[in-house]
Amino acid sequence: MKHILLVENHSIVRLATLFIIRDVLPAVTSWETGNFPDALQIVSTRKLDLILLDINIPDGEGFQMIAKIRRLQPEVTILIFSAIDEDIYALHYLKAGANGFLSKNSSTEEIRKAIAGVIAHGRYMSDAVQQALLRGQAVPEAQEVNPLTTLSLRELEVMDLMLQGKWTKEIATFLNITGSSVSTYKVRIFEKLGVNTVIELYQRVAALRDWE
Incomplete structure (x- = not known):
């Protein structure tokens, strides 16, 4: 059973x-x-x-x-x-x-x-x-096809919470990390995805998730 x-x-x-x-x-x-x-x-x-x-x-x-x-x-x-x-x-x-x-x-x-x-x-x-x-083991550069695959586990967590409309303090509390750590992750996310604002992040992620 x-x-x-x-x-x-x-x-x-x-x-x-x-x-x-x-x-x-x-x-x-x-x-x-x-x-x-x-x-x-x-x-x-x-x-x-x-x-x-x-x-x-x-x-x-x-x-x-x-x-x-x-x-x-x-x-x-x-x-x-x-x-x-x-x-x-x-x-x-x-x-x-x-x-x-x-x-x-x-x-x-x-x-x-x-x-x-x-x-x-x-x-x-x-x-x-x-x-x-x-693909990741044999051809690391294949990750460049979709920048979302270059995000770390923690960066994905922070990004998803940002896309839910949560502020830095809320994200820090939810993930049990400091506000400065959240800010650091945000900078990395923006750099990897080539965006400057949360609105651009929404648009970029929406486009990448429809990637063919």
Whole structure:
């Protein structure tokens, strides 16, 4: 019997995903929630084998969520299941401690493969992520194609909070860093993306995320 938690704030997505999970793992006990505080409550009271974790959920904390889950259950398998850009974010989430990254744009068969893979082997990377990893190792300059891929994990966190309209003090409190550190990250982000204002940042990121 496997014990799985699905953290996803859209009920229709939860329903469809649980249907696939039960198809792959007939002997399964599952819990579901649409926000991160409730997810932590479940993690603190239930021994879990797998957590499917969306990123853009109410009261979500980005990369910090993985660390908070691991403090409660160090050995649990975490599969990120999100619509955020796989090419840009997947490797960062893997480095942050996730066991896999699955795009919501994946086919039903790919979702089955990912769930079975992390349960059996504790790891899952899509073909796209594997190729991105190989490109990064073999041809570092390939990162120049999309400047977002040059941002560090912390820079991505700061950038995403800026795009949510948060001010320096709010970002510092959320990430538990100093205001001067936030300002330093902002300078680096602006330099790497070639922008001078937050408005230009919005426009630049919007264009890059539609990159083909």
